[in-house]
Amino acid sequence: xxxxxxxxxxxxxxxxxxxxxxxxxxxxxxxxxxxxxxxxxxxxxxxxxxxxxxxxxxxxxxxxxxxxxxxxxxxxxxxxxxxxxxxxxxxxxxxxxxxxxxxxxxxxxxxxxxxxxxxxxxxxxxxxxxxxxxxxxxxxxxxxxxxxxxxxxxxxxxxxxxxxxxxxxxxxxxxxxxxxxxxxxxxxxxxxxxxxxxxxxxxxxxxxxxxxxxxxxxxxxxxxxxxxxxxxxxxxxxxxxxxxxxxxxxxxxxxxxxxxxxxxxxxxxxxxxxxxxxxxxxxxxxxxxxxxxxxxxxxxxxxxxxxxxxxxxxxxxxxxxxxxxxxxxxxxxxxxxxxxxxxxxxxxxxxxxxxxxxxxxxxxxxxxxxxxxxxxxxxxxxxxxxxxxxxxxxxxxxxxxxxxxxxxxxxxxxxxxxxxxxxxxxxxxxxxxxxxxxxxxxxxxxxxxxxxxxxxxxxxxxxxxxxxxxxxxxxxxxxxxxxxxxxxxxxxx
Numbered sequence: 001x002x003x004x005x006x007x008x009x010x011x012x013x014x015x016x017x018x019x020x021x022x023x024x025x026x027x028x029x030x031x032x033x034x035x036x037x038x039x040x041x042x043x044x045x046x047x048x049x050x051x052x053x054x055x056x057x058x059x060x061x062x063x064x065x066x067x068x069x070x071x072x073x074x075x076x077x078x079x080x081x082x083x084x085x086x087x088x089x090x091x092x093x094x095x096x097x098x099x100x101x102x103x104x105x106x107x108x109x110x111x112x113x114x115x116x117x118x119x120x121x122x123x124x125x126x127x128x129x130x131x132x133x134x135x136x137x138x139x140x141x142x143x144x145x146x147x148x149x150x151x152x153x154x155x156x157x158x159x160x161x162x163x164x165x166x167x168x169x170x171x172x173x174x175x176x177x178x179x180x181x182x183x184x185x186x187x188x189x190x191x192x193x194x195x196x197x198x199x200x201x202x203x204x205x206x207x208x209x210x211x212x213x214x215x216x217x218x219x220x221x222x223x224x225x226x227x228x229x230x231x232x233x234x235x236x237x238x239x240x241x242x243x244x245x246x247x248x249x250x251x252x253x254x255x256x257x258x259x260x261x262x263x264x265x266x267x268x269x270x271x272x273x274x275x276x277x278x279x280x281x282x283x284x285x286x287x288x289x290x291x292x293x294x295x296x297x298x299x300x301x302x303x304x305x306x307x308x309x310x311x312x313x314x315x316x317x318x319x320x321x322x323x324x325x326x327x328x329x330x331x332x333x334x335x336x337x338x339x340x341x342x343x344x345x346x347x348x349x350x351x352x353x354x355x356x357x358x359x360x361x362x363x364x365x366x367x368x369x370x371x372x373x374x375x376x377x378x379x380x381x382x383x384x385x386x387x388x389x390x391x392x393x394x395x396x397x398x399x400x401x402x403x404x405x406x407x408x409x410x411x412x413x414x415x416x417x418x419x420x421x422x423x424x425x426x427x428x429x430x431x432x433x434x435x436x437x438x439x440x441x442x443x444x445x446x447x448x449x450x451x452x453x454x455x456x457x458x459x460x461x462x463x464x465x466x467x468x469x470x471x472x473x474x475x476x477x478x479x480x481x482x483x484x485x486x487x488x489x490x491x492x493x
Contacts, residue, residue, distance in 0.1 A: 003232045007220050007246075008270050009239035014219045017276045018227060024279040026340045026376070029404050030219040037062075037107045038397050039216035041123060041200065043207050046101045049093055056097045057116070058105060061210040064116040068105060070096060072120035104204055104213065110398045113302065125193055125200070125214075128225050128253050129178035129186055130158070132193035134201075136171030144176040154178055154186070161187045165194070177229065192253070221249050227376070228257050236264040236273075283341050283401055288334055290314070294327040296334055300402060304347035307335055311353065324353045325360045332364050336371030345377065345396020354388050365390065411484045419486050421455045424448065428456070429467055431490050436471045441492035443474040448488040453479045 006017040011032065018026040030036055044060035057065040070093040097103070109118035125132040139158050141151050154174050161183075162172070178186065203213050217225065220242050228235060235257075237243040243263040250258050264270050271277045282288075288296040293313035299306045309331040311323060335350060350368075355361050361384055368390070372379045378395040385391055408414030419427075428446055435444070446456070456464055456477055468475055480487075 001231060003229070004274075005223060005227060005232060005235040006264075006270050006273060006276060007223060007235065007237040007239075007242070009220055009237065009242040014242075015271065016219060016223050016227075017271060017274075019274050019276070020374075022274055023337075024274060024276050024341060025337060025374075026343075027276075027280055027283070027401060028219060028223070028343075029401070031404075036110050036219075036398055037117060038110055039107065039126070040212060041104065041106045041214040043204065043209070043211055043213055044103050044105050044119075045210055046097050046099055046103055049097055049099055051092065051094055054090060054093050056093060058103060058119055059210055060105065060107075060117070060119075061212075062111065062117065064111060066105070066107070066111075066117040066119045067115070068097075068103075068119040068121070072108075072118075072122065073097060102208075108397065112396070112399050112403065123200075124173075125196055126175070126225070127189045127193050129175055129181050129189045130193060131173040131175060132190075132197060133171035133173065134197050138171040139174070140171070141174045142176040142178075145174070145179050147179075150179060154181070157183045157186050158190070161190055165190070170194075170197070177226075180230075189253075221246060224249055224254065224257075224261070228254065228260070232257070232260060235261045236270060237261070238264045238266075238270040240265075279341070280401070280405075283338070284406060288338055290327070290330050290334060292327060292330055294330065296331050296338070298338060298342070298344075300342075300344060300400060304349055305344045307348065307350045309351065309353050321356060321360070324355055325357070325364070328352045328355065328360070328364045329367055332368040333371055336368060336375070339372070339379075339394055340375050340377075342401045343377075343398065344400050345394045348392050348394060350390040350392070352388070352390060411486065418484075421449075421451045421485060422459075424452045424486060424488060425455055425460050425463075428452075428488055428490065429463065431488075432467065432471070432475065435490055435492065436473070439492055441473065443476065443493045445476045445478060445491040445493055446488065447478045447480045447483070447491065449483040449485050450479050450481065451485055452488065453477050 002021055004019045006019065008015040008017075013029060013031040016028040017024055042060040044058040044066065046056050047059045047065055048057040050056060054070040056068055058068055060066050070090045073093075073096045103121065104123070105119040105121055106123050107117045108120050111117045122136075123134050125134070139155055139162070141155060145151055145154070158172055158174060172190070200214050207213055216222065220237065224235070224246055235246075237246060240263055243261070246261055247258070250261055269277070271280075286297055286299060288298065290296065290312070293311075293315075295310055295312045297308045297310070309328060311327050314323065314327055331352065338344070339348070352364060355364070365381070365384065369381060372381070375394070377397075379392060381390065381392040383390070409416070412418050428448065432444055432446075435441075446453075448456075464475060476493075
């Protein structure tokens with residue numbers, strides 16, 4: 001599998017595209033006016049404690065107060081990657097926090113929609129191969145490293161290095177990128193994280209009031225830290241200044257990838273390569289067309305994302321069951337890509353076309369699981385429910401692509417639907433009757449959009465005449481070109 005990373009940097013925004021086999025798989029966007037804050041560490045102030053929710057609101061200097069749950073305040077030992085996290089009783093939030101208390105917190109989720117940022121007091125600082133946990137005393141390993149021999153090797157290196165550093169009383173999580181890393185790479189990361197941790201603690205002691213203690217790296221450098229892998233063929237950056245900063249980071253921390261990073265000076269915009277720009281535009285649509293002729297409908301709501309599959313124009317060649325099976329298999333591949341590309345998180349419900357054969361159900365589910373293995377976000381599939389729905393979750397830490405690039409429609413207020421011109425006409429009739437009962441007027445002027453006025457003068461002309469006779473007053477009409485289809489005014493003359 002060939003993999004490339006394209007980085008487009010401008011003064012107003014940075015965009016990153018992860019391309020696999022010539023097809024866009026993931027897109028990341030960070031705007032100068034609205035940078036992501038996941039990973040940032042703040043000194044905040046508790047502004048409200050909510051015993052009924054076992055949570056508190058913390059002011060960290062953002063427009064909306066951030067949210068912290070009692071379970072994120074309690075310091076606990078991380079469970080080993082091979083075992084489940086032990087259950088524990090969460091203490092009363094009032095015994096942990098009080099209003100006005102100063103608190104050092106880290107952001108785990110960006111503000112999304114109407115919700116504030118999510119916080120934790122369990123600090124973690126990531127590097128290329130490790131995540132440093134200053135408050136812990138435990139070494140864990142990413143579950144994606146499956147080779148037991150490799151897991152033992154990596155854990156042994158980190159444990160031995162930690163023992164040789166007397167003041168290194170902290171925990172580490174060994175990241176997926178550490179697979180096959182040399183002892184020198186891991187120890188170098190440990191020393192870097194230890195220095196950074198000391199710097200953060202010094203700033204914690206200096207900072208008073210609501211202020212930023214530590215900010216995570218900018219997107220174009222986080223990309224190198226988190227996304228570049230041995231199978232990555234090229235990383236192309238179209239900004240010379242950003243390229244130089246990336247090379248400084250690469251030469252210091254991941255020198256083995258220095259020959260893969262290059263400056264892109266081409267006249268053709270970098271996101272025109274592999275039609276990335278077009279793919280991003282298509283990712284904002286509800287409908288995803290499948291090559292067979294079927295299609296997938298994706299609807300993102302406040303509570304969850306729902307996905308529906310239809311055969312569409314695909315009629316198959318053998319029988320109905322085979323047609324449905326092939327459509328569902330193709331949809332499973334498309335859905336896994338769309339979840340990554342659109343950065344959809346939270347609860348996801350997939351309504352595959354009903355399959356009678358249990359083996360077909362198993363194969364479709366296995367295809368979905370296999371395709372999601374490449375996802376950088378943590379996913380969990382619960383299987384097929386009694387209603388034939390596939391329920392899954394995908395970890396959400398930032399806004400989806402649609403939430404970053406779009407806003408609710410001011411015309412329909414985010415419903416996705418407009419009242420028909422017929423419905424608006426009937427509303428106007430009712431409004432005229434209401435106004436006529438309440439006020440005295442010689443005649444009325446109806447101001448509305450072109451489509452509504454056209455209908456009033458054509459299909460509804462008989463009804464307008466009957467209304468004029470009923471109220472014994474004339475009704476005039478005026479087109480307002482800047483009115484939406486749902487807008488209208490009834491003016492007394």
